[in-house]
Amino acid sequence: MSLTEQLKEILYKQGAVLVGIGDMRQVRECRFPVGVSVAVPLPKHVVRDLKTAPTKEYYELYGSLNSRLNTIVKAGEAFLKELGYDAWAQTTERVKVNEENRSELPHKTVATRAGLGWIGKNCLLVTPEYGSAIRLSSLLTDAPLECAEPILKSQCGGCTLCVQNCPAGALAGTLWEAGMERSKIVDVDSCYRKQKEIMYANTGIDTDLCGRCFAVCAYTQKYLKQEEK
DSSP states (O other): OOOHHHHHHHHHHHHHHHEEEEEEEOOOOSSSSEEEEEEEEHHHHHHHHHHTTOOOOHHHHHHHHHHHHHOOOOOOOOHHHHHTTTTTETTTTOOOOOTSBBSOOOHHHHHTOOOTTEEOEEEEEEEETTTTTTEEEEEESOOEEEOOOOBBBBBOTTOOOHHOOOOOOOOOOOOBBOOGGGGGGGOOHHHHHHHHHHHHHHSSSSSSOOOHHSSOHHHHHHHHHHHOO
């Protein structure tokens, strides 16, 4: 079994549902040559509820999935370090977000480089399998892993469901390309203000969560219509 296969097996055993590996050498914010992206989907009933309004269940799930992802990427980091490679799991306690709600290296950047999906008109990662109904994390390393082809352009086409349904009217409807400024896709300030307003009105919780833009996504809807295995 190759090093890449061994790592993926560990990540899947820890609970990852999607795993991708990407070449990060063209990403100036990354000091590692390789990025590993992992994703877990949100339960379908939670996503369906978000088409109406955010819920306390979504808020609680948000935290529990982040904890699960932390465990997954830390297991990958430990495995690679035991073999003598440098590795850095981008866990929630390590990733710092600035006053513009930006992290130095977003998980979704690693995910596009790893071929898991593209940035949608909702400014979130869109995967073919689950739409944007996922939580992401990532792991950076210098290990010689086999990399997938990056996805460098949007595959949203003419769909504007997220744009039409954004409560803040914050989405521009722009088709993403790698390297594009976030401001060309979304008005972040309007988005976060409306998220806090909606979340507090519906749950009494003062935080910035909404979810409608990914709940209505056409790719998310395909996931919701799949029969449970």
